[in-house]
Amino acid sequence: MKRLYFLLLFFVSLNAVNGQEIDNDLLLIKRRMDSIKSYEAQIKLDVDISFINMPSKYGKVRYRQGEPTKVTSRDFIMLPKRGLDLTLNELFEHPFITVNRGQENYKGVSCKVINLIPTSSKSQFSIATIFMDTSAKRIVKSEISTKMEGVFTTSLNYKNDIDALPTAIEVEFAVNNVKIPLRFLGKETQVDRKAIKQEGSKSGKIFLTLSDVQIGR
């Protein structure tokens, strides 16, 4: 009898999940972002990873609707694989359902938290958690668990309460230490292989600062 109840409960909950639609606030934010046909901005990149020393890098970020966001620079730059999708196009590429997780305070802002669960095997992420500032109609934080590239946590900071695009983006992710070809080793560089193996992955951060943002609608 218990088994029967359990099965009944399972199918009812499954039906409830299948019946869920995409969160209205998320759709509202998506529509707002879709109104942006293009944007261009100057971008400053700073890397905060324990084993990488890199000066601030400068470039230009350019977005045209229907095309992936492009960053160009005359220097060598390292871009996070996630975090630059400000228009949410990558998340909306394949179908998903949303689950409301309630309200949560983030950096003094009361946010609506939702989970995005893909319903297509083609989706590149397995689950995403989105923190939405529903009054300002924008996303302030996202945690995206990708299938191949680990977890990316993105925090978005805005200049004022009106802007649709952030001026500062912080992307946090797990990163493995580098393998070193021998010819790159300085004579004094000691490589503690055991320590490297034990260390596994570390968390790294990339800070992107946008300026001179020009939006085309």
Place this chain on the structure above:
Amino acid sequence: MISLIRSEIYKIGKQSKTLYALAAILIIEGFVFLSAYYQGAGIIDLLLDNLKESFEFQGNLLNGNLIIYLILNSLWFHVPLILMIIISGFLTSEYKDKTIETVMLQPVSKLNFILSKYIVSIIFTLLIVLILAVTTFLISYWIFGYGDLVVYLDGLNFFESEDASYRLINAFLSGTITMVFFSVVSLTLAVILKDATKTWIVAAIFLICSNLLLKIDFNNEIINELFFSKLTDSWQYFFYYEVPYSSIYFKNILLLAYSILVMAIGVLIFKRRDIQG
């Protein structure tokens, strides 16, 4: 003294071994260029492999600055070995051909003679490093262009192109002092051993031991700071993200002092010894 130096320079200019030295330097450069051209992208890929999971890269790291850095690394062994072999030959060939006896029959003081050898050896070293540096910079930038430099030294350090050029130039300058030290040592070994083959072998052993001792921790701060082998890597310090200038100055000044000491020992031995081929 000046006429002796001129005469030594003339001799070096006429000797085929000078051309061999230049050819050897250019061959080393050629090998690095070829391996970088064919394997460079693979090495960079391997270096950044783990980061590819989280990052996308834009820009070219296989550029002139990286090639110059790879050639600069020949200052660890290849360049000092060539210099030690050639420079010891400046004196051992005089013993072998007995020309030293002819020179000493002239009104030439032993002190001036050996000092002129040391001075010309230092000039020759400076010239070889200069040729290495100039050809390396010109060819590397011409073939591979400019770009950021990536070096693994206590972490993965990225330097912007201009900063990289500045660091590479300074590293060559600092490395020159190390090369002068090895050159002076090789001439002193030639004074002691007289025979070319013996001098080459001992010079090579000296260089190998010096490289090995550099890695050994003596568990004694004074030895670790002051021992000669610990001073030969100052040029590499320019590739720490924050350049430790005080350490570089200290090491270079001390290495110059060692060079003068080794030269003084060579001069004293040469002065006291009878000239016999």
